[in-house]
Amino acid sequence: MSGPQCCSNPPTLNPSSGSGHVEKLCGFNSYVTGSPDSKLAILLVHDAFGYEAPKARKLADKIAAAGFIVVLPDFFNGDPFDGNLASLPVWIKAHGVDKTIGDAKPVIEALKSKGVSAIGAVGFCWGGKGVVELAKYDFIQAAVLCHPSFVTVDDIKAVKVPISVLGAEIDQLSPPEVVKQFEEVLSAKPEIKSHVKIFPKVVHGWTLRYNDEDEAAVKAAEEAHQDLLGWFLSHVR
Numbered sequence: 001m002s003g004p005q006c007c008s009n010p011p012t013l014n015p016s017s018g019s020g021h022v023e024k025l026c027g028f029n030s031y032v033t034g035s036p037d038s039k040l041a042i043l044l045v046h047d048a049f050g051y052e053a054p055k056a057r058k059l060a061d062k063i064a065a066a067g068f069i070v071v072l073p074d075f076f077n078g079d080p081f082d083g084n085l086a087s088l089p090v091w092i093k094a095h096g097v098d099k100t101i102g103d104a105k106p107v108i109e110a111l112k113s114k115g116v117s118a119i120g121a122v123g124f125c126w127g128g129k130g131v132v133e134l135a136k137y138d139f140i141q142a143a144v145l146c147h148p149s150f151v152t153v154d155d156i157k158a159v160k161v162p163i164s165v166l167g168a169e170i171d172q173l174s175p176p177e178v179v180k181q182f183e184e185v186l187s188a189k190p191e192i193k194s195h196v197k198i199f200p201k202v203v204h205g206w207t208l209r210y211n212d213e214d215e216a217a218v219k220a221a222e223e224a225h226q227d228l229l230g231w232f233l234s235h236v237r
Contacts, residue, residue: 009209010083011053018057020064026106028073031057034064040236041116043104043140044072045127047208048091050080055208056124059225066229068120068236071111075103075130097150100130108139120236122228124208125149125173135159142235144228146207149173156182162193164231166224171204195231199224 015022020033031051042063046056051074060070081091108119120142123131128148135143136158143163145151151174156163163186167179176198186194199206199220207224210217 008203008205009211011049011055011209013049013052013080014054015052017052017054019061020057020070025071025073026110028075028077028103028107030074030107031060031072032069033057033060033072034069035067036069036114038067038069039115039117040068041111041119042068042070042232042236043107043111043119043121043131044070045075045100045104045121045123045130046072047125047127047205048081048095049083049209050074050076052080053208055210059208062225063229063232066233068232069111069116071107073103073107075100075127095126097126097129100127101133104130104134105139108134118236120144120232122146122232123148125205128174129155132156132159132163135161135163141237142232144231146224146228147171147174147204151182153178153181153185156185159186159189159192162231162235164195164228165197166207166227167196167198168202168204168206169198169200170202173204193235195227197227 044060051072060072064070118141121131121140122144124146128145129150131143132151132155134140145165147168165182183196202220207221210221
């Protein structure tokens with residue numbers, strides 16, 4: 001369930017990007033942005049390129065501007081994917097998505113200990129699996145999955161919090177037919193608020209790895225950003 005689309009248009013990592021700051025949180029270097037006094041937090045779980053991707057931090061800043069404190073931990077501990085497709089299987093094995101929930105739980109608890117009363121989480125590609133795992137419990141109040149990898153129909157069946165799934169029309173990892181299965185499962189659970197949307201003419205990874213020179217790609221990414229922000233504004237209160 002990993003391939004070339006995971007690696008297309010890799011970002012140039014920049015440890016000083018963004019208007020926030022980096023601090024140690026539960027052992028993870030974490031990009032933190034937004035008012036420290038906010039009682040509402042968003043956990044952003046990065047894709048394979050990690051927490052120094054400028055567009056991930058730019059999005060974190062955009063979410064923070066709406067009144068949230070946003071935390072983007074380095075769940076790879078300084079070892080993001082280097083873009084070499086040949087090494088991807090080995091890298092994936094070393095950075096299993098099954099670890100994310102265990103890594104994220106203490107971060108969530110740390111936020112709560114600082115007075116945060118409601119938390120949302122958004123996962124991109126690699127990060128989608130960890131966020132859907134969090135959504136199976138009461139660790140978070142709302143979830144967003146952006147072009148997730150490794151997420152199954154059984155995962156979606158177990159979701160217990162409001163969830164939005166933003167998929168791409170051109171996606172080998174979560175193709176439209178799979179995303180539509182997610183929608184069918186969620187539609188059968190009216191007690192769980194849900195939103196599923198497939199963006200036309202975009203590829204897996206478009207929300208964080210769009211081409212700045214492509215006006216249509218930028219517009220689609222911005223639309224997805226507004227959708228995920230609207231979801232959190234509605235459900236993380």
